[in-house]
Amino acid sequence: MLLEWSFAIFSGLTLGMAAFLVAAGLTLVFGILKILNFAHGTFFMLGAYVTYSILGTESASMAAxxxxxxxAGVVVGGAGWATDLVIFRRLRDSDYHYTLIATFALLLLITGLVKIIWGLDFRLVRPPEVLETTWFIGGIFIPAYSVFVIAAGIVVFLILDFGLQRSWIGKTVQSVARDPWMAEVLGINNRVVMTAAVVVSFMLAGIAGGLLLPNQSLSPALGDVFLLLAFTAVIIGGLGNVRGAFIASILLGLIESVSTVLLPDLPGISIFVALIVFILVRPQGIFSGAQ
Amino acid sequence: MADRSVYFWPAAGVIALIATALAPLFANDSVTFILGLAMIEAVFALSWNLLFNYTGIASFGHAAFFTLGAYFVACAQRYGWDVTFPLQLLVAFALGGGAAFAIGAVALKRASGIHLAILTLAIAEVVRMVIGYIDYVGRDDGLGGIPRPVVNLGLATLDLRSSSAYYWCILVVCVALALGLWWLVRSRYGRALRSIAEDAERATFVGMDIYKLRLFSFTISGAVAAICGGLSAPWVQIVTPDLSHWLHSAQPMLNTLLGGSAMFWGPAVGAFAYSLINYSTRTLDGVSEIVVGGILLTIILIAPTGITGALESLRRKIFQKWRAASPWAQVRVKGEQI
Incomplete structure (x- = not known):
């Protein structure tokens, strides 16, 4: 029983960090441009496919x-630059419904492109050699790859949080997010800052795609699964709040894995129930007000 | 009559209606099937636009209500419940309205904007998952082999088992629903809804109960969506949980923007246009997504008023000379409404 629980908690942490890797870029772009990017999961999937095309399905070395x-991060970041240029910049002053629907259209477009380029087949990619082992600690099996995902999530969080809270770049970005007009008056080039935010957000999606590629069944539906998970994390954490998204991701992972133990007959539903409850009870997220 | 251009839209509508009604007589089965679906999707899109354009709410989970109606009629037909088909549709209408009222009563009070969008999306996903757990409705495989109804009218029976008979049944119900919605948006309720869509703050200021009006609109919209689902089940003869997938929730959105959200009939025009596009790109995996996504994106970026918006400006251009020459021109310009 204890073993079952400790395993559930460990797999919950892994899932949570995987969700955070996708949610990080989503919440970043929302915080600065107030755009909820429906296509984010699709670009995550694109990153996974690009990595797959470079590596193939066999184990590669860690460096490769x-x-x-x-x-993959660079390729998807480039796509983000194009997206900002063609779509986001043009719709910046229009009703937010149109931006939502535009990103939805982008989701369809990229999914279609991926289907044409890589086909509909499921693919399984093995993790790098170093991460293929499994450790046996305290009675449970711990795959090295899961530890790697958790570590990657923490590293991405620390870099983002440090970058946003401590560096002058982060502070500039925050000032644009808080009050674009005043930032402009103070001589900050809003356009450049916003484009950079979009590019970084897409790069994060691409990198997450690469990092989470092994042990996933890679298919054009991969984006949908992670998109809804990341949406939930972003909403529960408070839209635009990186720290909130981090905590919410861990929480979500734990909710999902604990409910798999408690309610094995109802897979997948607990996350949506959590999402609905959170929107109704605390729509501003767990950390209200904080950026 | 000073301005003949006002006949443009009614004339186009009547021609389209006659063409649609005669379709089973000269079109082949697959085209008839697609036209039947297009009519249902058209009314589904009109119900979504009642929320979007006329009330200022974007629902991203509208397919949940559609699914509810579809599954009710599917079960009733498949398991031979002792309910006549017209009553089944009415129950679907009531179920959809009841569900929308219950959801709206909580959701519209607590959430708006992006939160409401995600909330409705999540509810539709929950509906999809819950259906997947229930054995009675066939879990993830759905319910297949749904028979088309025979309606007993007392003196005579109405046999809707043939494809063309059921097609005309769809036509009659869809036209009735569309006219009902059309009447609604022109009634005083419709004008009140318009005012809160334009500026909720001012509407509150002049004493309107925004929450009640939004809830009213949400309920009607959900009820109409459910009846559309109910109509579709015997037509397609299979229902699956994917009816509640967010891709299906996006369908009315897409049709509305394609046709133009500002005019009442825009979403219906969009539904037929979409069916045409989809029918011609159906063969290759991925192409339909690219075409649909590409069109939607192009419309939003370049022509946000959609097909009807483009036609409307064309109509104005064509009739402009005529109008300018008319002695009534000044009067009409002053009192003009779109």
């Missing part, structure tokens, strides 16, 4: 894996 992931 990380480099391929970085390449």
């Amino acid at each position: 894996f990380l480099l391929a992931t970085l390449a």
Whole structure:
């Protein structure tokens, strides 16, 4: 019983960090541009496919894996720059419904492109050699790859949080998010800051795609699964709040894995119930007010 | 009559209606099938636009109500419940309205904007998952082999088992629903809804109960969506949990923007246009997504008023000369309404 629970908690943490890797970019772009990007999960999927195209399905070395992931980040970041140029910039002053629907259209477009380029087949990619082992600690099996995902989530969080809260770049970005007009008056180039935020957000999606590629069944439906998970994390954490998204992701992972133990007949539903309850009871998220 | 251009839209509507009504006589089965679906999707889109354009609410989970109606009629037909088909549709209407009222009563009080969008999306996903757990409705495989109804009218029976008979049944119900919605948006309720869509703050200021009006609109919209679902079940003859998938919730959104949200009949025009596009790109995986996504994106970026908006400006251009020459021109310009 104890073993079952400790395993559930461990797998919950893994799922939570995976969700955070996707949610990070989503909440970043919302915090600064107030755009909820429906296509974020699709670009995450695109990152996974790009990494797959570089690596193939066999185990690669750790260095090759990380480099391929970085390449996916660059490719998807480039797509983000194009998206900002063609879509976000044009719709900046229009009703938010239109931006929502535009990102939804983008979701369809990219999914269609992925289907044409890579087909509909499911693919399974093995993790790098170093991460293929499993450790046996305290009675439970711990896959090295899961530890890697948790570590990656924490590293991405620390970099983002430090970058946003401590560096001058982060402070500039926050000032634009808080009051774009005043920032402009003070001589900050809002356009550049916003474009940079979009590019970084998409890069994060691409990198998350690469990092989470192993052990997933890679298919054009991959984006949907993670998109809803990331949406939930972003809403529960408070829209635009990176710290909130981090805590909410962990919480979600734990909710999901604990409910798998308690309610094995109803897979997947607990996250949506959590989402609905949170929107109704605390729509501003767990950390209200904080950016 | 000073301005003949006012006949443009009614004439176009009558021609379209006659063409649709005669379709089973000369079109082949697959085209008839798609036209039947297009009519249902058209009314579904009109019900979504009642929320979007006329009330200022974007629902991202509207398919949940559609699914509810579809599954009710599917079960009733498949398991031979002792309920006649017209009554089944009415119950679907009531179920959809009841569910929308219950959800709206809580959701519209607590959430708005993006939160409401995500909330409705999540509710539709929950509906999809819950249906997948229930054995009675066939879990993830859905219910297949749904028979089309035979309606007993007392003196005569109405046999809707043939494809063309059920097609005309869809036509009659859809036209009735569309006219009902059309009447609604032109009634004083419709004008009140318009005012809160335009500026909720001012509407409150002149004494309107925004929450009540939004809830009213949400309920009607959900009820109409459910009756659309109920109509679709015997037509397609299979229902699956994917009816509640967010791709289906996006369908009325897409049709509305394609046709133009500002005019009442825009979503219906969009539904037929979409069916045409979808029918011509159905063969290759991925192409339909690219075409649909590409069109939607192009419309939002370049022509946010949609097909009817483009036609409307064309109509104005064509009739402009005529109008300018008329002695009534000044009067009409002053009192003009879109």
